[in-house]
Amino acid sequence: MLVSVVMAVFNGENYLKESIDSVLQQTYRNFELIIVNDGSTDQTRYILSQINDNRVQVIHLESNVGSANALNKGISTAKGDWIAIQDADDRSLPTRLEEQVKYVFDHPNIVAVGALKACISGRLEIPKEKLKREEHGNFLVDPEHMRLNRFYINPLCHGSVMFSKAVFQRIGGYDPTYQICYDYDLWMRMFEEGPLHKLPKVLYEYRIHDDSISKGNDGVINEDWIVVGKHIKSIVSENNKGLVPKFAVLGNDHACREFKRTAEVCHINVAQYIVQVSENTKQKIFQDYLAGNIDAVILLEGVQFLTLFQTLFQTLFQTLQRKGMEWNKDLFKIWAGYLYS
Incomplete structure (x- = not known):
C-alpha cells in the first residue's frame, strides 16, 4: 500500500x-x-x-x-x-x-x-x-x-x-x-x-x-472551544428539528466568562450561566429542560475544580442522566483546565 x-x-x-x-x-x-x-x-x-x-x-x-x-x-x-x-x-x-x-x-x-x-x-x-x-x-x-x-x-x-x-x-x-x-x-x-x-x-x-503552553492567557479566543461549540450547536439543533437551541452552561466564573466569547463567535444561545450549584439547581435545570427553556447543558470542567464545587456539578450531571437526558445529545462536557495552566 x-x-x-x-x-x-x-x-x-x-x-x-x-x-x-x-x-x-x-x-x-x-x-x-x-x-x-x-x-x-x-x-x-x-x-x-x-x-x-x-x-x-x-x-x-x-x-x-x-x-x-x-x-x-x-x-x-x-x-x-x-x-x-x-x-x-x-x-x-x-x-x-x-x-x-x-x-x-x-x-x-x-x-x-x-x-x-x-x-x-x-x-x-x-x-x-x-x-x-x-x-x-x-x-x-x-x-x-x-x-x-x-x-x-x-x-x-x-x-x-x-x-x-x-x-x-x-x-x-x-x-x-x-x-x-x-x-x-x-x-x-x-x-x-x-x-x-x-x-x-x-x-x-x-x-x-x-x-x-500558555493557552488562554493571551486574549485570543481558544479555537478548541470554537470547534466544539459549532459541532455541539449543530447536534442539538438537529435534535431540535432545526430550531435554534438554548443552552445552560455550568462552570466556575472564569470559565463561564471565557465561554461567553466562544458563544458570541459561534452564535450559541446561552439562556443561563450557572457558577454555583445547590440541591435546588438540579431540579430547576430539569424543569427548565422539560419546559423547553433550555435544550442542552454544557459543563466546563478542569482539574482546578476537583473540589466540593466540582463534585456538585458531577452529581448534577448524573442526576440529569437518570432523569433521561443523554450524553453528547443534550449533556456535554468540555475541558477548561487549559485556562489555568
Whole structure:
C-alpha cells in the first residue's frame, strides 16, 4: 500500500531536516513524502533543495496561505489512498508507518488511526512535568472512549494520524477558517463517517515550545472551544428539528466568562450561566429542560475544580442522566483546565 506522507512547513528551518529524516528513515518503504513550503522566508527553501530522494515531492507556494490550505494542496496531489500527516518540527519514530499500515489492513472499517505521543522540548528546555501534562490526550485510546469524549478534548495528535484520503475528500478536507484547530474540526467530521482508532504506543514525538503552553492567557479566543461549540450547536439543533437551541452552561466564573466569547463567535444561545450549584439547581435545570427553556447543558470542567464545587456539578450531571437526558445529545462536557495552566 502506497502511503502519502504530507507535511506543510512555514519558516521551519530549525527542525525541518530532523523531521524529514524521521520520515525517510521509516522501516516501511512504500511511501511518498509531499512537502508544501507555505511561503517560507527563512532557510526552508534551501534545506528542501538539498533533499536527494526520489520519494520526495516539494511544492513551493509563493505566499503564506496557512497550514490548512497548504495541507489541502499537498493532499490533492497525493497518489496514496492513505494520508499520513507529519508536522515540520516533530519526529515520527522509525516503525510508525509500518505499524499503522498493518493496523489499517487489520481494521479495514476505520477511517483514521493515530498513536500516542511523547512531548519533547523546543529550543528552551521545558520541565518534564509540563511535558507530561501536554501528553494529556494519551488517556484516550479506546475508540468508543475517544468518540464519547470528542467534545472534551482533541482526542488525536495531528501529526501522528494516518487517514483515508477518500473520506478526507468526501467531507471537504481541512477547513481553512481555523488557524490552529483545523485538525480537531476534521476529526469531528470524520467521526460521523466511521471509527477513528489509536495505537496504544508512542510512535510520534511532538515538540513543545515555551510559548505554546500558555493557552488562554493571551486574549485570543481558544479555537478548541470554537470547534466544539459549532459541532455541539449543530447536534442539538438537529435534535431540535432545526430550531435554534438554548443552552445552560455550568462552570466556575472564569470559565463561564471565557465561554461567553466562544458563544458570541459561534452564535450559541446561552439562556443561563450557572457558577454555583445547590440541591435546588438540579431540579430547576430539569424543569427548565422539560419546559423547553433550555435544550442542552454544557459543563466546563478542569482539574482546578476537583473540589466540593466540582463534585456538585458531577452529581448534577448524573442526576440529569437518570432523569433521561443523554450524553453528547443534550449533556456535554468540555475541558477548561487549559485556562489555568
